[in-house]
Amino acid sequence: MLRRSLLALSIVLPALPALPALAQEAWPSRPITLMAGFPNGSGVDIYQRKLAEPLSRALGVPVVVDNRTGAGGNIGSDFVAKARPDGYTILLATAGTHAINATLYRRLPFDPLNDVSHIAMLGDVPNLLTTSIDHRPNFNSCADVLAAARARPGALNYASTGNGASTHLAGVQFAQAAGIDVVHVPYRGQPGAQLALLSGDVDFFFNQVGPALGAVQQGKTRGLAVTTPTRLSILPDVPTVAEACDLPGFSSTTWYGIVGPPGMPAPIVARLNAEILKILDAPEFQGWLVQSQGISPPTARTPEEFRAVHERDIASWRTVIQRSGATVD
Incomplete structure (x- = not known):
């Protein structure tokens, strides 16, 4: 009888430490930081704060805005690129920080294309x-x-x-x-x-x-x-x-998008993408987007489509920057 009891305990006890770990896997269970690399009052900041409130309601946890400015947005971008990929630190990225800076800066502490998890595009910005x-x-x-x-x-x-x-x-x-x-x-x-x-x-x-x-x-x-x-x-x-200006074909627009650190779990990326798209599709939010910001809703809807736009933009802005001779460092 004693032998059977000890055998049962030997089977059950190793499984017990896994129970808290399973409980911790529920996401999100604490505040999320939505970071940007530009100061208060910027177009990025306006969008960031407008998005944070409905995203917080949708996820059931606070979404805290954090602006880490400097170096053309690179300080905030680098911070997120090196953050834990657990879904609790995300970034409002721009074509400036993640496509233009790829060529404008000779050296960056992060890879603008590959040191991110693409989550959702937010719109085209004129x-x-x-x-x-x-x-x-x-x-x-x-x-x-x-x-x-x-x-x-x-x-x-x-x-x-x-x-x-x-x-x-x-x-x-x-x-x-x-x-x-x-x-x-x-x-x-x-x-x-x-x-x-x-x-x-x-x-x-x-x-x-x-x-x-x-x-x-x-x-x-x-x-x-x-x-x-x-x-x-x-x-x-x-x-x-x-x-x-009599300049046929002239166009100059950029984009906003939400990214996270590289290696974010696919289920978290999918959840964030779905919740953000619901917010963007809501008539009230879309009215604000178009009628007060002049931003066109995104046509790229999936993380994969977002990455494809990002990759094309790096190449197209490279041409503009190289022709101009513009550089930062």
Whole structure:
């Protein structure tokens, strides 16, 4: 009898330590950090905070926003690339941080394509060519900007939210397409670049539509052209750069997306992808996206489709950067 009891215990006891481990596998069971590499008030920050609340409700745990700025978004990107792939640290990545920077920086502490788990695209992000109404009253159209730039090569300057940001390379593409010589002035984030425009320190700024819209509506800045192939429903009276500047085929848009550290478990990636797409598909969220930010909902819906877009973008932005000669280090 004793022998049979000891044998039964020898079978049961080794299995007991596995029970807590199985209980810990439920995800999520604690707060999730949604990180970004850009400061408060930037287009990334606006989207990040808008997404965090419904994502928190959907997952049943807090989604905490954390902005780790610097180096064109590389500090936050590198942090997430090296984080534990347990689904508790994710990043709002951009085409700037993970496609443009792949060429713009000669050395990066992470691989922009492979040191990520692709989770979900968040949308295509346009820019708006803006000028100050008070300080540049003679800039009433894109043609006026081009005429001034051609009359005084190298005299005009434009702001950006940092080297390699979409606001920088939209200006690069614009200068290349129009054959003009203008000076790039990088700032650390959207607020500084916008302030430079409003104070007259720079002549124009290809700001993202969401952060730019307030000053346009308040009559402080003038929106001259959007960088999309077609006009935006949020700004129906603002022409495209292609039509306003007589630059056929001009287009300069980037994307936002959610990524995590490399090696995230497939079930966690699938859950995050599904919950994020539900949020993006909700009429209220989609209305905010299109009508207040000018962002087009993503056409790439799966992690695999996201990776394919990412890979193509690295190659296409490489061409733009190499033609411009732009570099950071």
